[in-house]
Amino acid sequence: MLSRAEIFEKLKEILLFADNKNRAVIEKCDESTKLVTDLGFNSVSVLYMVIAIEESFGIVFDNVSMNDFETIGDVVSYIEARLK
Amino acid sequence: MNNQPNKAKLFSLKYFFVDFVRVTGALPTLLWYRPKILYENETAKQKIKGGALVISNHNCFFDPVYVMLAIWYRRHHFIINQEFYDTKAKWFLDRVMCIPIDTKNTGFQTMKVINDHLTGGDLVSMFPEGHINDGSGEMRQFKSGMVLMSMRAKVPIVPVYVREHKPRSSGLRVVIGEPIDINKLYAGRPSMSDIEAITNRLFEKENELKAIAYQ
Numbered sequence: 001m002l003s004r005a006e007i008f009e010k011l012k013e014i015l016l017f018a019d020n021k022n023r024a025v026i027e028k029c030d031e032s033t034k035l036v037t038d039l040g041f042n043s044v045s046v047l048y049m050v051i052a053i054e055e056s057f058g059i060v061f062d063n064v065s066m067n068d069f070e071t072i073g074d075v076v077s078y079i080e081a082r083l084k
Numbered sequence: 085m086n087n088q089p090n091k092a093k094l095f096s097l098k099y100f101f102v103d104f105v106r107v108t109g110a111l112p113t114l115l116w117y118r119p120k121i122l123y124e125n126e127t128a129k130q131k132i133k134g135g136a137l138v139i140s141n142h143n144c145f146f147d148p149v150y151v152m153l154a155i156w157y158r159r160h161h162f163i164i165n166q167e168f169y170d171t172k173a174k175w176f177l178d179r180v181m182c183i184p185i186d187t188k189n190t191g192f193q194t195m196k197v198i199n200d201h202l203t204g205g206d207l208v209s210m211f212p213e214g215h216i217n218d219g220s221g222e223m224r225q226f227k228s229g230m231v232l233m234s235m236r237a238k239v240p241i242v243p244v245y246v247r248e249h250k251p252r253s254s255g256l257r258v259v260i261g262e263p264i265d266i267n268k269l270y271a272g273r274p275s276m277s278d279i280e281a282i283t284n285r286l287f288e289k290e291n292e293l294k295a296i297a298y299q
Contacts, residue, residue, distance in 0.1 A: 017273075017275060018275055018276050019275070021276075043187070043190055043229070044227065044229055044232060044279070045276060047190065047192075047195060047229065047232050048279065050192055050195075051232065051235075051236055052273065061192040063192075063193060064192055065186075065190060065192065066189055066191075067189045
């Protein structure tokens, strides 16, 4: 099973591929980075990220909505819980 | 891509209400509006088979009816705003197979419902402007969610343009464009910039259809 750090790195790769305008901010991001205020994500960006995560990690996002994820750490925690 | 309509669904009690509304509503609306359906080209004339996402401009409250008249041979699942769904209209909207979406906080479950319909061979219809436009004749900027839906379900997008039309007048014109398969345009997963570019392209396409509608 992937460690939390490995999940974070894989998620960072997804974000870097998704948003090539914001590379500098994403490269410096950590788990406390906020998706909307720091990375400038909107509803479509979050949906894109979810689709990419589902495909990359082989998990399903269920019974959650966009507002449930404020920071990158929230997303990592969700992935970690789903992988268990 | 699922190009086969699900024939098991053709005669189902589940669709009794929506089919009743379609059949009983078709004749008076056809007589009243006398719609003229135009096509962008020969490919656009082909009937839509299997899962597809229909997008249209949004001039007025009756646009879903006009879109249904144009693509009369399929049942539509219209994506509607949660605020509108949470009214007394809910009972009716459920039975005519609308899919509510909370645009302020979209639940991933809603996206899965849409994806399941599309991959299951259904026709999902939506208005990517998000709201009825301001009546100036200009469309609002499109939202990109439709591209993600199409990309995920691997179904084509069918652009439709409804010419601005007073609900009580006749002579309705609807233009149907050639289906666009974005999964063929982008091998692999497009980036967000690509998605924005596709959204802009679809907006341009609607303007091309608009030009045909006003010829």
